[in-house]
Amino acid sequence: MNAEILCVGTELLLGNVINTNSAFLAQELAKLGIDVYYHTVVGDNNERLKEALAIAFERSDLVITTGGMGPTYDDLTKESIADYFGLSMVLHQPTLEKIHVYFDQRPQKMTANNEKQAMIPQGAVVFDNQNGTAPGCAVTQNNKTAIMLPGPPTEMQLMFAQSVRAYLAPFVDSTLVSHTLYLFGIGESTVENLLKELMTTSTNPTIAPYAKNGEVLLRITAKAPNTSEGDRLIQPVIDQISRQLADYIYGIDIDNLQTAVVKKLLAHHKTVSSAESCTGGLISKLLTDVSGSSQVFSGGVCSYTNTVKADVLAVSPDTLAQYTAVSEETVMEMARGVRHLLKTDYAVATTGIAGPDGGSDEQPVGLVYVAVVSEDIADVQKLHIDFGPLTSRDDIRQYAAKVALYRLWLAIQ
Amino acid sequence: MNAEILCVGTELLLGNVINTNSAFLAQELAKLGIDVYYHTVVGDNNERLKEALAIAFERSDLVITTGGMGPTYDDLTKESIADYFGLSMVLHQPTLEKIHVYFDQRPQKMTANNEKQAMIPQGAVVFDNQNGTAPGCAVTQNNKTAIMLPGPPTEMQLMFAQSVRAYLAPFVDSTLVSHTLYLFGIGESTVENLLKELMTTSTNPTIAPYAKNGEVLLRITAKAPNTSEGDRLIQPVIDQISRQLADYIYGIDIDNLQTAVVKKLLAHHKTVSSAESCTGGLISKLLTDVSGSSQVFSGGVCSYTNTVKADVLAVSPDTLAQYTAVSEETVMEMARGVRHLLKTDYAVATTGIAGPDGGSDEQPVGLVYVAVVSEDIADVQKLHIDFGPLTSRDDIRQYAAKVALYRLWLAIQ
Numbered sequence: 142m143n144a145e146i147l148c149v150g151t152e153l154l155l156g157n158v159i160n161t162n163s164a165f166l167a168q169e170l171a172k173l174g175i176d177v178y179y180h181t182v183v184g185d186n187n188e189r190l191k192e193a194l195a196i197a198f199e200r201s202d203l204v205i206t207t208g209g210m211g212p213t214y215d216d217l218t219k220e221s222i223a224d225y226f227g228l229s230m231v232l233h234q235p236t237l238e239k240i241h242v243y244f245d246q247r248p249q250k251m252t253a254n255n256e257k258q259a260m261i262p263q264g265a266v267v268f269d270n271q272n273g274t275a276p277g278c279a280v281t282q283n284n285k286t287a288i289m290l291p292g293p294p295t296e297m298q299l300m301f302a303q304s305v306r307a308y309l310a311p312f313v314d315s316t317l318v319s320h321t322l323y324l325f326g327i328g329e330s331t332v333e334n335l336l337k338e339l340m341t342t343s344t345n346p347t348i349a350p351y352a353k354n355g356e357v358l359l360r361i362t363a364k365a366p367n368t369s370e371g372d373r374l375i376q377p378v379i380d381q382i383s384r385q386l387a388d389y390i391y392g393i394d395i396d397n398l399q400t401a402v403v404k405k406l407l408a409h410h411k412t413v414s415s416a417e418s419c420t421g422g423l424i425s426k427l428l429t430d431v432s433g434s435s436q437v438f439s440g441g442v443c444s445y446t447n448t449v450k451a452d453v454l455a456v457s458p459d460t461l462a463q464y465t466a467v468s469e470e471t472v473m474e475m476a477r478g479v480r481h482l483l484k485t486d487y488a489v490a491t492t493g494i495a496g497p498d499g500g501s502d503e504q505p506v507g508l509v510y511v512a513v514v515s516e517d518i519a520d521v522q523k524l525h526i527d528f529g530p531l532t533s534r535d536d537i538r539q540y541a542a543k544v545a546l547y548r549l550w551l552a553i554q
Numbered sequence: 555m556n557a558e559i560l561c562v563g564t565e566l567l568l569g570n571v572i573n574t575n576s577a578f579l580a581q582e583l584a585k586l587g588i589d590v591y592y593h594t595v596v597g598d599n600n601e602r603l604k605e606a607l608a609i610a611f612e613r614s615d616l617v618i619t620t621g622g623m624g625p626t627y628d629d630l631t632k633e634s635i636a637d638y639f640g641l642s643m644v645l646h647q648p649t650l651e652k653i654h655v656y657f658d659q660r661p662q663k664m665t666a667n668n669e670k671q672a673m674i675p676q677g678a679v680v681f682d683n684q685n686g687t688a689p690g691c692a693v694t695q696n697n698k699t700a701i702m703l704p705g706p707p708t709e710m711q712l713m714f715a716q717s718v719r720a721y722l723a724p725f726v727d728s729t730l731v732s733h734t735l736y737l738f739g740i741g742e743s744t745v746e747n748l749l750k751e752l753m754t755t756s757t758n759p760t761i762a763p764y765a766k767n768g769e770v771l772l773r774i775t776a777k778a779p780n781t782s783e784g785d786r787l788i789q790p791v792i793d794q795i796s797r798q799l800a801d802y803i804y805g806i807d808i809d810n811l812q813t814a815v816v817k818k819l820l821a822h823h824k825t826v827s828s829a830e831s832c833t834g835g836l837i838s839k840l841l842t843d844v845s846g847s848s849q850v851f852s853g854g855v856c857s858y859t860n861t862v863k864a865d866v867l868a869v870s871p872d873t874l875a876q877y878t879a880v881s882e883e884t885v886m887e888m889a890r891g892v893r894h895l896l897k898t899d900y901a902v903a904t905t906g907i908a909g910p911d912g913g914s915d916e917q918p919v920g921l922v923y924v925a926v927v928s929e930d931i932a933d934v935q936k937l938h939i940d941f942g943p944l945t946s947r948d949d950i951r952q953y954a955a956k957v958a959l960y961r962l963w964l965a966i967q
């Protein structure tokens with residue numbers, strides 16, 4: 142079966158909202174082994190919505206829509222699909238009761254418009270919305286299936302997980318199983334060169350590299366009748382790649398570098414602190430994104446002025462005067478200072494020029510020093526971060542923070 | 555003239571990459587006054603790309619594509635469009651020379667494939683790519699125009715700004731002018747209720763509210779022959795809304811709250827520091843996102859343990875014992891402690907339960923205290939952050955940081 146994703150909403154069409162629903166649904170359908178060939182976006186316009194639906198059903202067995210399920214006159218998705226299938230709209234009493242309860246618990250008054258959300262195409266399967274008032278629903282006729290989901294991502298995603306995945310299960314006879322290796326410190330093209338033979342000869346599983354924010358992800362995907370069979374196909378490939386690229390792989394199916402760091406610190410019963418200048422708190426923000434990080438991250442100091450570096454982190458004024466704030470010497474004293482102040486096993490520190498202003502010939506924008514220290518370790522990295530003419534302040538800060546986390550991850554033992 | 559955006563790429567179709575190109579182009583075309591009625595995404599597949607092109611040209615005067623401009627065999631956009639218009643592909647010598655120069659400066663070898671990027675539909679206008687090797691191009695025939703742009707957003711966006719906007723100018727006779735008011739501390743539905751009459755009676759400019767990450771944006775858009783005439787239409791509406799919603803508007807056409815805060819601190823020659831527990835460095839990260847923030851933000855302490863709160867920020871152990879770390883008393887001492895330590899005019903502090911673990915009946919997940927202090931001000935807010943069952947750790951931290959920035963913005967004078 143092949144599918145099309147049709148997102149309805151003028152805010153998407155005008156670019157006021159970035160369409161994340163298509164990507165979410167595409168990934169979920171891929172996991173189910175359903176091929177998606179088209180995404181379409183159309184505004185809240187009856188005529189163009191109908192044309193888009195007709196084109197979609199012409200070329201696809203399954204059309205999943207998001208949006209156009211709200212209470213107002215220009216929310217038309219259900220009506221247009223009912224029209225397409227020649228069905229009338231009928232009241233779904235349990236939904237109406239739910240909407241009444243919803244408004245009873247809230248200061249806003251229910252309006253007649255809200256009742257529209259309880260109308261569904263005759264015979265549709267209804268999906269409960271646990272994050273809002275608009276239910277989803279599905280209709281199948283003549284081997285064509287329409288699944289209608291609400292537009293807000295939180296509502297749509299929960300509904301997919303709670304209802305739609307199970308609804309689709311009978312339609313599919315195989316599943317796609319994916320595992321992703323996370324690499325840092327190596328470029329995408331180098332990965333491709335090293336794995337060229339494996340990538341071209343392996344068809345199930347397939348191996349696909351992606352570059353993402355300075356990291357490389359290797360996604361290994363197998364098509365199999367079930368998850369355990371998929372895993373059985375994938376494991377030898379993971380083993381082989383892990384041998385070849387051992388120095389760069391920091392995790393498998395892990396969310397990100399900070400999660401890998403927190404896990405490794407927990408496993409080794411170690412703690413860390415941070416001293417940040419150019420990254421301005423980003424490293425501590427990233428580490429504390431991870432639930433449970435309070436067991437291993439004591440805290441950090443963002444020292445955005447020399448006074449704070451000297452007074453709080455005990456960086457020597459001589460060091461600052463002789464080598465400046467952006468130097469190997471300063472970053473090491475920052476790291477040692479915060480480790481001493483917060484009494485942790487490890488400490489990371491950054492100092493540099495994030496730009497766009499503040500650069501000079503000796504210290505250009507993108508120059509960043511990163512230090513990791515422990516009782517035994519004194520690791521310092523000098524970086525020239527430059528992704529081309531559009532390199533932003535944010536790019537530089539994000540990449541510097543990642544290098545800090547990666548060097549920390551390497552150091553923990 | 556009406557337009558369609560057609561993004562080509564299997565990575566988009568599979569949802570591995572979120573499609574930001576459509577939103578960017580839609581916004582840019584709206585500014586030019588060009589109506590966009592459809593976005594389509596199709597994979598790197600010759601047959602389906604041709605079908606999508608045929609449908610697009612059937613219903614639209616202008617089709618802008620992104621992607622499928624690379625060197626490999628499955629990059630087919632230019633070839634498919636040449637086919638549609640009945641044009642042959644010809645070598646564009648200046649582009650070939652540019653590609654040679656590009657590779658001469660780099661360690662990678664140029665392959666025969668790369669020459670493919672210098673092939674263009676006969677008679678096409680070529681757009682230089684200053685961020686990569688694939689040029690863009692445009693073809694017009696029988697009142698149908700195709701504009702082909704590269705897929706990587708950095709290449710596409712720069713090319714649009716440098717070449718495409720000027721190329722499109724002769725096609726349009728009016729322009730859309732937009733200004734956006736940024737509000738915090740008020741809900742979207744309340745804004746709609748307060749402005750209902752103005753919103754329903756005003757047709758040029760139009761007024762559209764958007765909720766975005768706990769903030770409300772009011773976009774006021776006028777269609778006019780030129781920018782200054784658009785501004786003239788918009789100004790009275792901005793004035794009226796500013797009078798009605800004065801307490802909530804923190805900026806016009808400003809990037810975000812942190813930018814508003816930094817601007818106001820600069821204007822008043824004041825400094826600020828931060829003491830963060832549950833937000834873990836996010837406030838200092840946000841403030842230092844703003845270029846030039848080093849003039850007003852001295853630094854911050856992320857105090858993720860009670861020891862750091864007591865040792866570094868001088869929160870009294872009695873306070874921690876009697877009221878716990880998540881209390882009005884602790885957050886005030888944190889704010890006062892960091893203000894004293896870093897010698898700033900203002901200080902902000904947060905403490906709370908970001909979850910998903912660590913909550914209790916007395917201190918549930920989402921309970922956050924936010925303090926803003928100065929010599930004269932001692933402002934403390936108790937928040938219960940709950941956006942429904944899917945409220946994430948990140949939601950709670952982001953919202954708490956925004957409240958802190960907004961309260962700080964209010965306090966600065």
